Amino acid sequence: MKDAAPETAPETFYLKDYTPFGFEVQSVELTFRLAPKATRVLSRIHFAPKPGAANPEFFLHGEQLTLISAAVDGAPVTPTLTEGGLTCDVPDRPFVWEAEVEIDPQGNTALEGLYMSNGMYCTQCEAEGFRKITYYPDRPDVMSTFRVRIEGDEPVKLSNGNPTASGAGWAEWHDPWPKPAYLFALVAGDLVNHPDSFTTMSGKEVELNIWVRPGDEGKCAFGMEALKKSMKWDEDVYGREYDLDIFNIVAVDDFNMGAMENKGLNIFNSSCVLASPETSTDANFERIEAIIAHEYFHNWTGNRITCRDWFQLCLKEGLTVFRDAQFTADMRSAPVKRISDVIDLRARQFPEDGGPLAHPVRPEQFQEINNFYTATIYEKGAEVIGMLKRLVGDEDYAKAVTLYFDRHDGQACTIEDWLKVFEDATGRDLSQFKRWYSQAGTPHLKVSEDYTDGTYTLTFEQSTPPTPGQPDKDPRVIPIAVGLLGPNGDEVCATRVLEMTEAKQSFTFDGLAAKPVPSVLREFSAPVILERDTSNAERAFLLAHDTDPFNRWEAGNALAREARVAMVLEGAAPDADYLDALQKLLRDDSQDPAFRALVLSPPSQSDIAQTLFERGHAPDPQKIFDAAETFAQTLAQQLADSLPRLYADTTVSGAYSPDAISCGKRDLNGRILSLLTRLDGGQQAARQYEDADNMTQQYAALACLLKAEKGDAQSQAFFDQWKGDRLVMDKWFALQIASAAPETAASVARDLTQHDLFTLKNPNRFRAVMGALAGHHAGFHHASGAGYRLLAENLIALDKLNPQTTARMCAAFQTWKRYDADRQALIRTELERIAGTEGLSRDTTEMVTRILDA
Numbered sequence: 004m005k006d007a008a009p010e011t012a013p014e015t016f017y018l019k020d021y022t023p024f025g026f027e028v029q030s031v032e033l034t035f036r037l038a039p040k041a042t043r044v045l046s047r048i049h050f051a052p053k054p055g056a057a058n059p060e061f062f063l064h065g066e067q068l069t070l071i072s073a074a075v076d077g078a079p080v081t082p083t084l085t086e087g088g089l090t091c092d093v094p095d096r097p098f099v100w101e102a103e104v105e106i107d108p109q110g111n112t113a114l115e116g117l118y119m120s121n122g123m124y125c126t127q128c129e130a131e132g133f134r135k136i137t138y139y140p141d142r143p144d145v146m147s148t149f150r151v152r153i154e155g156d157e158p159v160k161l162s163n164g165n166p167t168a169s170g171a172g173w174a175e176w177h178d179p180w181p182k183p184a185y186l187f188a189l190v191a192g193d194l195v196n197h198p199d200s201f202t203t204m205s206g207k208e209v210e211l212n213i214w215v216r217p218g219d220e221g222k223c224a225f226g227m228e229a230l231k232k233s234m235k236w237d238e239d240v241y242g243r244e245y246d247l248d249i250f251n252i253v254a255v256d257d258f259n260m261g262a263m264e265n266k267g268l269n270i271f272n273s274s275c276v277l278a279s280p281e282t283s284t285d286a287n288f289e290r291i292e293a294i295i296a297h298e299y300f301h302n303w304t305g306n307r308i309t310c311r312d313w314f315q316l317c318l319k320e321g322l323t324v325f326r327d328a329q330f331t332a333d334m335r336s337a338p339v340k341r342i343s344d345v346i347d348l349r350a351r352q353f354p355e356d357g358g359p360l361a362h363p364v365r366p367e368q369f370q371e372i373n374n375f376y377t378a379t380i381y382e383k384g385a386e387v388i389g390m391l392k393r394l395v396g397d398e399d400y401a402k403a404v405t406l407y408f409d410r411h412d413g414q415a416c417t418i419e420d421w422l423k424v425f426e427d428a429t430g431r432d433l434s435q436f437k438r439w440y441s442q443a444g445t446p447h448l449k450v451s452e453d454y455t456d457g458t459y460t461l462t463f464e465q466s467t468p469p470t471p472g473q474p475d476k477d478p479r480v481i482p483i484a485v486g487l488l489g490p491n492g493d494e495v496c497a498t499r500v501l502e503m504t505e506a507k508q509s510f511t512f513d514g515l516a517a518k519p520v521p522s523v524l525r526e527f528s529a530p531v532i533l534e535r536d537t538s539n540a541e542r543a544f545l546l547a548h549d550t551d552p553f554n555r556w557e558a559g560n561a562l563a564r565e566a567r568v569a570m571v572l573e574g575a576a577p578d579a580d581y582l583d584a585l586q587k588l589l590r591d592d593s594q595d596p597a598f599r600a601l602v603l604s605p606p607s608q609s610d611i612a613q614t615l616f617e618r619g620h621a622p623d624p625q626k627i628f629d630a631a632e633t634f635a636q637t638l639a640q641q642l643a644d645s646l647p648r649l650y651a652d653t654t655v656s657g658a659y660s661p662d663a664i665s666c667g668k669r670d671l672n673g674r675i676l677s678l679l680t681r682l683d684g685g686q687q688a689a690r691q692y693e694d695a696d697n698m699t700q701q702y703a704a705l706a707c708l709l710k711a712e713k714g715d716a717q718s719q720a721f722f723d724q725w726k727g728d729r730l731v732m733d734k735w736f737a738l739q740i741a742s743a744a745p746e747t748a749a750s751v752a753r754d755l756t757q758h759d760l761f762t763l764k765n766p767n768r769f770r771a772v773m774g775a776l777a778g779h780h781a782g783f784h785h786a787s788g789a790g791y792r793l794l795a796e797n798l799i800a801l802d803k804l805n806p807q808t809t810a811r812m813c814a815a816f817q818t819w820k821r822y823d824a825d826r827q828a829l830i831r832t833e834l835e836r837i838a839g840t841e842g843l844s845r846d847t848t849e850m851v852t853r854i855l856d857a
């Protein structure tokens with residue numbers, strides 16, 4: 004799968020070049036002799052040439068390995084070492100490959116392969132990390148059973164599957180389920196467990212453990228409950244049962260991503276599993292529940308059925324995100340989950356789809372696969388499954404998915420396999436639908452309407468802007484959920500899913516007594532950008548009357564956006580009707596507090612910048628910031644009389660609980676406190692800070708105080724209280740920047756990079772500081788260019804240690820073409836500086852090159 008490009012250019016891999024590996028791997032035995040700087044890995048692997056494959060090349064991936072010895076059927080061999088692995092002459096019949104290699108876990112700062120985190124050994128093998136552990140065909144379509152022996156003094160030694168034997172200084176594990184190497188895991192260290200058990204639907208008892216560093220054992224209970232709920236839900240909703248005697252989760256402080264679904268041994272970034280009321284916010288609790296579910300659900304969608312190659316990544320990720328969203332909707336509030344997911348999609352995926360990094364849900368080429376763990380693969384991948392379900396209906400969705408599990412259990416599959424089960428189960432032709440997988444870019448959907456003699460017609464036109472490598476797009480199948488409201492606000496036509504297949508298409512509704520108000524794209528039934536000429540009066544009408552909670556929120560969101568745009572472009576005052584609508588909703592106790600909090604949360608400043616850009620204006624980040632401030636200040640003043648009562652009414656008393664209702668109430672309460680702080684100089688926030696017995700309220704109060712520049716004492720107190728807790732300190736670091744004024748954000752961030760507790764070696768800490776800087780829209784894009792400069796300097800420094808996290812963070816620059824020529828020039832300078840750095844990693848090179856090519 005290699006390009007014939009010049010030697011210096013990074014290789015490009017293509018989907019069209021897929022060829023199967025020439026050998027079966029019948030079994031794998033690994034022995035690890037652990038030592039921080041010189042771990043020995045002994046492998047013993049049974050290979051057999053595949054029938055029909057004439058003299059296939061025996062190539063094993065391997066990187067950063069020192070080969071000590073190799074043998075075939077017990078006889079020493081001298082393989083030919085290449086940059087990415089080795090080749091060797093092997094017999095034309097089944098044989099045993101043995102190798103011993105040495106690796107350096109302590110020197111592994113890239114956190115890929117076997118590495119050390121706080122004295123503990125752990126692994127990360129997805130996507131291509133196993134090749135840093137031993138020589139192996141490190142590709143997801145090579146599946147085998149694994150036996151693992153770990154030798155070392157660490158009290159706890161874990162691997163995949165079931166434990167088989169252990170003694171002083173050693174432990175052995177066997178995973179009976181064939182798996183690709185990316186699901187391999189090993190953990191060894193001084194760990195303590197939070198144990199529990201789960202009885203599966205067929206009555207099997209499964210031992211459950213969450214393993215943590217001593218001192219963290221009090222932060223496991225919530226994760227354990229989430230795990231048991233996930234196991235039960237997957238049985239109830241998808242009929243999927245767990246398949247080993249034991250399920251282990253380990254919390255690791257240094258981790259590039261959120262978590263990893265290794266078979267039977269999930270490894271988690273500690274921020275995604277450790278939870279306690281004192282140290283975690285409501286948002287943390289919700290995220291932990293979702294990620295535990297996500298990793299657990301991978302056991303069937305990812306592990307039992309895996310991907311044939313990395314181009315198919317969305318096969319496991321899109322589906323698993325879709326499943327975890329269903330789970331969260333069932334556990335909490337479905338509308339709130341949907342609204343939150345759409346906010347997230349628009350904040351992270353739409354900019355990706357509309358910029359230089361745009362790629363199809365199933366990409367057809369890559370240089371570094373680690374750069375493709377994107378919002379497009381994950382979140383748009385999940386949207387595509389949601390559309391499929393909407394098109395075929397719930398029953399046929401269930402039939403098709405059951406067929407998928409029956410037909411493909413134990414296999415490494417493709418998107419074609421996935422779509423075929425839907426075709427076979429429903430008789431539908433999905434060839435046009437497949438364009439959602441092959442075409443990048445977010446479709447724009449223009450809507451126009453006509454009402455004549457009781458017949459209402461909606462006409463839709465779809466078009467997708469060009470994306471890198473794809474100038475022209477064909478029309479896609481778009482499920483458009485529509486309902487109609489009568490002039491008095493009653494629903495006159497319940498939700499109907501219109502199936503759009505043409506570039507331009509009309510749909511009619513007959514027998515209407517009056518011109519209706521349409522509620523289009525209910526539940527956000529497709530990931531598109533809706534364009535419709537409408538009035539604020541109609542938006543306010545939908546905000547008040549729509550039966551679809553998503554579209555009610557959407558109407559409020561559109562009002563907010565229009566109000567901001569008018570403030571920025573025309574210097575208008577905050578829109579009076581919108582302010583009025585907001586006040587009504589805020590005071591309406593019959594509405595779910597979480598919903599009210601969502602309506603109250605304004606579109607992000609980056610979102611407003613995107614809207615301005617789409618309307619032909621270069622956004623001015625400072626003006627957008629000022630408009631947000633003015634709007635909030637005006638709202639606070641108008642609500643002045645009712646804020647204290649609203650604050651009191653939404654204050655949650657009693658013992659802390661992270662349930663959906665309490666979280667929603669605290670969210671609303673926090674937003675009210677921030678308005679109140681604008682009026683009372685921080686008195687209420689200071690009281691809340693003193694009284695808080697949980698992190699949600701402590702953090703919310705501190706955020707308000709810092710924003711009002713009244714929080715120095717509390718910030719110091721917070722630091723003193725929590726300096727020993729890495730995860731809470733991440734919050735402290737991020738908050739210093741998030742609450743800074745635009746002109747000081749970069750210098751605050753620069754000072755923090757000099758702080759004793761700042762380190763490039765911990766991805767969470769790096770993200771806390773650099774992520775907060777990139778997330779401070781007006782600060783990052785300040786005209787001085789100081790934000791750009793600081794981020795670039797830190798990316799260059801981090802790249803030497805951790806290419807993966809560096810490359811991901813480069814995406815902060817992906818929207819650069821939105822801004823004016825001066826800012827673009829400043830960003831270009833920084834991107835070129837990064838690109839010109841000697842020895843820059845392949846990961847970061849690919850990202851900056853793609854961004855610069857915009």
Ligand code: 0A1
Pocket residue numbers: 127129130259260261262263264297298320373376807
């Ligand atoms: N598969 C994991 C996420 C993950 C992906 C890549 C990683 O290293 C490159 C690590 C984790 C998930 O979806 O949760």
Ligand code: ZN
Pocket residue numbers: 297301319320323
């Ligand atoms: Zn996943």
